Amino acid sequence: MSTTPAPAMPALAKMTRPSDPTAADPTVKIDVSRMNFYYGEKRALHDISVQLGANLVSAFIGPSGCGKSTFLRTLNRMNDIIPGTRVEGTVLIDGVNIYDPGLDVVGLRRRVGMVFQKSNPFPKSIFENVAYGLRINNLTKSKSELSDRVEESLKAAAIWDEVKDRLHESAQALSGGQQQRLCIARALAVRPKVLLMDEPASALDPIATQRIEELIYDLKKDYTIAIVTHNMQQAARVSDYTAFFWLGKLVEFGRTEKIFTAPTEKLTEDYVTGRFG
Amino acid sequence: MERVVRHFQEELDVLKSRLLEMGGLAEQRVRRAVQGLAEREHDLIESVLIGDEPINALQLEIDDRCLKLLALHQPMATDLRAVMAAVKINTDLERVGDLAVNIAEAAKRYAMHPPVKKLIDIPKMADIAQAMLRDALDSYVKRDMALARQVLHQDDSLDALKTQIFRELLSFMLKDPSTIEAALDLILVSRHLERIGDHATNVAEDVIFMVSARDVRHNAPEPDLQRN
Numbered sequence: 001m002s003t004t005p006a007p008a009m010p011a012l013a014k015m016t017r018p019s020d021p022t023a024a025d026p027t028v029k030i031d032v033s034r035m036n037f038y039y040g041e042k043r044a045l046h047d048i049s050v051q052l053g054a055n056l057v058s059a060f061i062g063p064s065g066c067g068k069s070t071f072l073r074t075l076n077r078m079n080d081i082i083p084g085t086r087v088e089g090t091v092l093i094d095g096v097n098i099y100d101p102g103l104d105v106v107g108l109r110r111r112v113g114m115v116f117q118k119s120n121p122f123p124k125s126i127f128e129n130v131a132y133g134l135r136i137n138n139l140t141k142s143k144s145e146l147s148d149r150v151e152e153s154l155k156a157a158a159i160w161d162e163v164k165d166r167l168h169e170s171a172q173a174l175s176g177g178q179q180q181r182l183c184i185a186r187a188l189a190v191r192p193k194v195l196l197m198d199e200p201a202s203a204l205d206p207i208a209t210q211r212i213e214e215l216i217y218d219l220k221k222d223y224t225i226a227i228v229t230h231n232m233q234q235a236a237r238v239s240d241y242t243a244f245f246w247l248g249k250l251v252e253f254g255r256t257e258k259i260f261t262a263p264t265e266k267l268t269e270d271y272v273t274g275r276f277g
Numbered sequence: 278m279e280r281v282v283r284h285f286q287e288e289l290d291v292l293k294s295r296l297l298e299m300g301g302l303a304e305q306r307v308r309r310a311v312q313g314l315a316e317r318e319h320d321l322i323e324s325v326l327i328g329d330e331p332i333n334a335l336q337l338e339i340d341d342r343c344l345k346l347l348a349l350h351q352p353m354a355t356d357l358r359a360v361m362a363a364v365k366i367n368t369d370l371e372r373v374g375d376l377a378v379n380i381a382e383a384a385k386r387y388a389m390h391p392p393v394k395k396l397i398d399i400p401k402m403a404d405i406a407q408a409m410l411r412d413a414l415d416s417y418v419k420r421d422m423a424l425a426r427q428v429l430h431q432d433d434s435l436d437a438l439k440t441q442i443f444r445e446l447l448s449f450m451l452k453d454p455s456t457i458e459a460a461l462d463l464i465l466v467s468r469h470l471e472r473i474g475d476h477a478t479n480v481a482e483d484v485i486f487m488v489s490a491r492d493v494r495h496n497a498p499e500p501d502l503q504r505n
Contacts, residue, residue, distance in 0.1 A: 217284050236349040237284070260348040 029054035029194065029224040030075060035089035037067075037074055039082070044070050046249045048089070052241070057216060057225045059239035059256065061232055063276065066245040072196050072228045076112035077105055093194065110137060113187035117199035119179035121171035121186075126163050129171045129182055130154060133190040149189055156222075157185035158215050177208025184215065188223075195219065197227040201234065213238050232272060236260045244268045285350045292342050292363050293418055299335040299370045300414040304407050306332070306377035307473060311403035314384035314466060315396045322388070325381035332374035339367045358490065362483040366417065369476040373410065376469045376476075383462040383469070390459035393449055399463065402438045402470040405431060409477035416484045428481035429493075435474040442467040 030052040037045035045067045052058045060068035073079045074087060077098060091098050098108050110133070121129050130150045133139070140146040150167075154160040159181040163174070171182055180200060187195060197216070201209040216225060216238045229235050235242050235256065242259040244251045244267070252259065252268040263269045270276050306325050313321035343364045346352065352360055409431050416424035446460040482494050 214284070233351050236351070257345045257349060261344055 027054045028052070029056075029093065030226070031090075031092040031095075032074075033090045033092075035074065035087065035091065037070060037079070037088075038086040040084040044248050045074070046247075048250045050243060050250060050253050052224065052226060054224050055220055055222075056240040057220050057227060057238055058241045058243060059235035060226065060228045060243045060245060061230070061235045062245035062251075062271070064230070067248040068228045068243075068245045069198055071245065071250075072198055072226055075194070075196055075226060076109050076114055078109075078114065080105065110190045111192050112194040112196060113190065113192035114196045114198070115180070115183050115187055115200050117202050119176060119183045119203070121174070121179050121182055123170070123172060125168045126154075126171045126174070126182060127167040130185050130189050133186060137190060139190060150185075153185040153189040154182075156188050156219070157181045158211065158218070159185060175208070177204050177211060180204060180208070180212060181215065184212075184219075188219075192223065194224045194226070197225065199228055199230065202230065209234070232260075244271060246271070285346070285352065285356065288342070288346055288350075289356070289359060292339065292346070292360075295335060295339050295342070296363060296366055296370070297414055297418060299332060299339065299367070299374075300410060302332050302335070303370050303373040303377065304410050306374060307380065307403060307407055307410075307470075310377045310380035310384060311400060311466075311470075313381060314387060315400055317388045317392075319385075319388065322381045322384045325377055326385070329374055329378055332371060336367055336371040339363065343367070355487070355490075358487040362417070362487040365483050366414075366480050369479045373473050373476050376473050380466050380469050383465045387459055387462040387466075390456075393446065393456045393459045393463060396463075398438050398442050398445075399466055399470070402435060402442070402467060405435050405438070406470045406473040406477065409435070409474050410480070413477045413480035413484065416481060417487070420484070420488045422485055422488050425481040425484040425488075428477055432474050432478045435471055439467045439471040 028051045032048055032050050032052075035045060035048040036043060048071060060072060062068045070079065074091060075093070075098075079085045079087070087099055093108075093112065096103070098112075122132060124132070127150055130153050131146055134146055134149055140149055151160065151164075154163060159178055162178060163182075171179065174182060180203075184195075184200075200216075201212045204212065213234065216227065219225060220240075227235070227239065239256045241253065242256045243253040244259065244263075244265075246267055252263055252265045254264070258264075259268060260272055263272060306328065309321050310325045312318065313325065343360050346360050350356075409428050412424055412431075413428045415421065416428065443464055446464055450457045450460050482492075485491055485493050
């Protein structure tokens with residue numbers, strides 16, 4: 001683990017409009033500074049600096065290949081598993097630089113959970129899927145505590161009522177939307193601080209999508225959420241802040257209502273109005 | 278299977294309560310202006326003349342809320358109609374607030390002359406106009422089409438009273454030209470009250486559109502959408 005002392009949390013002054021009476025003064029959870037990211041020689045992210053507030057939903061939008069998913073994956077070092085990648089700059093989460101060479105990456109990924117586009121339950125029972133992370137990390141002391149944590153996670157992911165009578169049946173018998181919520185429960189079980197979601201609803205029908213969106217809205221009470229979506233309307237519905245990426249650059253970051261009603265940059269305006277290209 | 282997006286619904290509920298608040302303010306100001314006129318009460322009249330700010334602030338806030346709801350939630354069908362209705366009702370209520378100021382201005386001028394007559398029909402008009410406004414807003418909140426239709430019918434009695442007031446005051450003016458200035462102000466007030474009724478009617482028409490998707494403005498027949 002890094003021993004870097006946590007700096008004082010700056011207020012997100014530059015993220016909020018002074019005239020916006022609803023703008024709280026959120027503390028910074030994730031502070032990315034001058035980040036460059038390379039796949040081999042190819043620079044995929046250019047000089048990204050952004051601060052994501054605690055207990056807020058931040059959405060990343062932009063056309064395919066703009067770097068939004070790459071950026072999301074830098075936040076829990078998921079890109080480390082791709083050979084030839086390299087990061088410059090700093091990513092502070094709760095004031096700790098996650099690229100510190102001494103950092104425990106497994107611990108990081110426990111604190112910064114992730115949910116993917118395609119739900120990927122293990123070929124195990126519903127219960128075991130959620131219990132898995134708790135078991136391998138030895139996070140519970142007794143069987144009853146394990147059961148409690150599984151139940152708590154399934155409830156938080158709004159799937160408990162649908163699965164409570166069949167916890168020991170295979171997770172793969174669940175519908176796509178249920179599998180995705182199970183994966184969210186699995187991510188929540190290890191009590192992360194941050195939840196990264198990479199297109200979490202793009203493979204789901206509108207009703208399952210709506211459930212996930214409502215879940216995101218509920219979860220932000222307890223978690224800081226970053227979500228990548230190619231669905232602009234989804235970003236508009238679920239997020240507090242929106243970041244628009246284009247060609248590996250962060251073009252604009254601001255309150256979602258501002259991005260979708262009066263963006264500052266012409267490029268953002270062209271993208272959200274569908275006049276892109 | 279009906280599922281309601283809570284987030285959106287919560288926002289819509291706030292929007293409704295803000296509109297109600299605005300309607301309450303507008304109604305109160307009309308009542309004060311007419312009471313000030315009838316009782317020649319200077320302070321009451323002044324309070325209407327200077328107190329338009331809260332309604333104006335609410336108009337801006339409600340427009341902003343509607344803009345955000347449309348941009349962020351892309352509501353469809355009944356939800357879309359609810360936001361559209363809110364945009365239009367907002368404009369109508371702000372106009373009612375302005376008309377209350379117009380009535381207060383006339384009342385201030387009227388108070389500088391001896392009374393033309395005892396005011397009977399103007400307070401009656403004011404009661405009807407306020408009731409229409411209240412019912413129209415109630416129908417919006419309760420999505421009550423029957424109540425909205427009632428508002429449309431009440432408008433006729435308001436129009437009839439306005440015509441009656443005009444005729445009566447015309448006879449006063451013909452008889453005694455020194456009453457012309459004061460009588461004209463009363464005619465103006467009746468005109469403003471009639472306009473308030475028109476705004477309440479607009480609100481009621483918006484409610485019918487919101488609930489049933491039927492556009493009944495300009496006496497349009499109500500098509501049976503179920504059959505199409």
